[in-house]
Amino acid sequence: MENELFQKMAQSVLDGDSDAASALAKEAVDAGIDPLEAITKGFVTGVNQVGESFASGQAFLPELVMAGEAMKAAVATLEPEMQKRGVHRTMLGKVVLATVEGDIHEIGKSLVGTMLSASGFQVYDLGVDVPAARIIAKVKEVDANIVGLSALLTTTMVKQKEVIDELDKLGLRKKVKVMVGGAPVTRDWVQKIEADGYSEDAIGAVAVAKQVLGL
Ligand code: B1M
DSSP states (O other): OHHHHHHHHHHHHHTTOHHHHHHHHHHHHHTTOOHHHIIIIIIHHHHHHHHHHHHTTSSOHHHHHHHHHHHHHHHHHHHHHHHHHOOOSSOOEEEEEEEBTTOOOOHHHHHHHHHHHHTTEEEEEOOSSBOHHHHHHHHHHHTOSEEEEEOOSTTTTHHHHHHHHHHHHTTOTTTSEEEEEOTTOOHHHHHHHTOSEEOSSHHHHHHHHHHHTTO
16 A cells, blocks of 8 residues: 555656645655655655666656656655654754755755754755855854755765865864765765765764764
8 A cells, every 4th residue: 555655656756747746745644654754765766767767868857857846846745744753852953954056956955954953953954056155154153063065966076075175274174063965975975075974865864963963
């Protein structure tokens, strides 16, 4: 039953059908299915397939855009439930979150933001395509404990390093922990740029955020 629903979710993203994706997300909430499970076992399966077809030249940009929109519609419907399921009695820390400059992929970053905020972090989500200077200005403004940097392109990963270098130059590197993520990010890269934390997914991001703050 659940598997059938997950398959339909994947299909709605493959079809780029935002209305269907949103309706299926609502169905999952009504059925008491864990929203994150609906995302990972359902919708993400579809978006990954579109990504693979795009990489092999079997799908084109419009399909990628529509899949992204359907994915966003599903996540937007599931987000209130994710927030509701979070337990946050105390504020664990302040996180400035962004997708780096030159990169407009927002779904994974926003999911990480939702999970962090549902787990008790105060999240300042600056959105996508955010230059290092804006990220650092926000870190200073809110006195952030963590900077979270998402990058989905091999060409924009380097901007994660740029932010770290800038923090270093300004003498802020010891004060603020840097957490990175995004599909092309590897442990080697994380070591190379000397980030403090890395996670492959949104649930892991919460554990890593707590870990880097010693919580
Ligand atoms: Co783009 N795109 N895209 N795209 N896109 C990829 C990333 C790609 C791998 C597709 C492919 O070729 N197979 C490829 C990158 C290749 C590379 O660099 N190696 C690619 C490309 C090439 C492009 C364009 C250049 C295409 C073009 O124009 N010719 C272009 C670039 C635009 C730009 O940014 N400047 C482009 C555009 C787009 C759309 C706008 C159409 C759309 C995004 C819509 C949106 O976000 N509003 C899009 C989409 C949808 C994808 C794929 C298919 C799916 C991304 C996604 O949302 N995944 C993607 C292929 C793929 O990844 N399978 C692809 C679902 C999401 C939940 O997962 O974002 O990985 P993800 O986030 C995960 C983890 O990575 C992690 O947790 C999240 C939740 O589990 N995580 C973090 C993410 N950030 C984290 C931060 C953390 C911790 C964990 O700490 C701070």
